[in-house]
Amino acid sequence: MMPVLPIQSIATTEERLHLGRLIVLTGPSGVGKGTLMRSLLKRHPELYYSVSVTTRSPRPGEIDGKDYYFISRSKFEQLLAEGEFLEWAEFAGNYYGTPREPVLNQIHFGKLVVLEIELEGARQIRASFPSALSIFILPPSFDELEKRIRSRAQDSEEAIARRLLRAQEEIKAANEFDIQIVNDDFETALNDIETVLFK
């Protein structure tokens, strides 16, 4: 019988990436990335969504292993030192990272793998995986972005202020990415993403 080899022993990272494709969805906090992603996954269950690791505390209703893997800072730092992340960043006082192996494995098996991540991580992916397709989601206006963050009602005033400050910098970087989509009318933005991915 053929021995079952771990995927990392039969192909280099770059070879593994030629089979499937890595898609990065980025943009400022509150622009609607997560909401767009959830609708996209409902319409296209064949997509593989990479569940990130974070040191942020769970918000009400968030489920460990589904929304994020919630871990301590010391555990995150250990995983980082062990090279377990494809990309990572510190955002608004917490660490976030994409687990390396599940993503590379899914790409190897021919899947479209979608990451929903902030700017620094998206830049790291662009640098390490030039074949990745990157989509930057923009708000129709900064006022609307603030409204959306507040309407979510899940962040402290301090966290909202940090996210808005960071959003100003993030929006300036929109042109670094392959495609820019304005999330004004939700259905239109969702259709635009589908067009980029499937048509």
Ligand SMILES: Nc1ncnc2c1ncn2[C@@H]1O[C@H](COP(=O)(O)OP(=O)(O)OP(=O)(O)O)[C@@H](O)[C@H]1O
């Ligand atoms: N097109 C839209 N029009 C109006 N509200 C929207 C639209 N898209 C998303 N929203 C709302 O904006 C709020 C923020 O959306 P969401 O949490 O998906 O943003 P996000 O970019 O994933 O934020 P974060 O990066 O902080 O996780 C939610 O209440 C969501 O329902």
Ligand SMILES: Nc1nc2c(ncn2[C@@H]2O[C@H](COP(=O)(O)O)[C@@H](O)[C@H]2O)c(=O)[nH]1
């Ligand atoms: N670089 C990374 N950014 C990530 C990852 N997972 C999520 N995020 C981004 O962080 C902010 C804040 O998220 P929130 O859930 O606390 O509102 C947001 O922009 C996410 O897209 C990741 O693995 N790496």
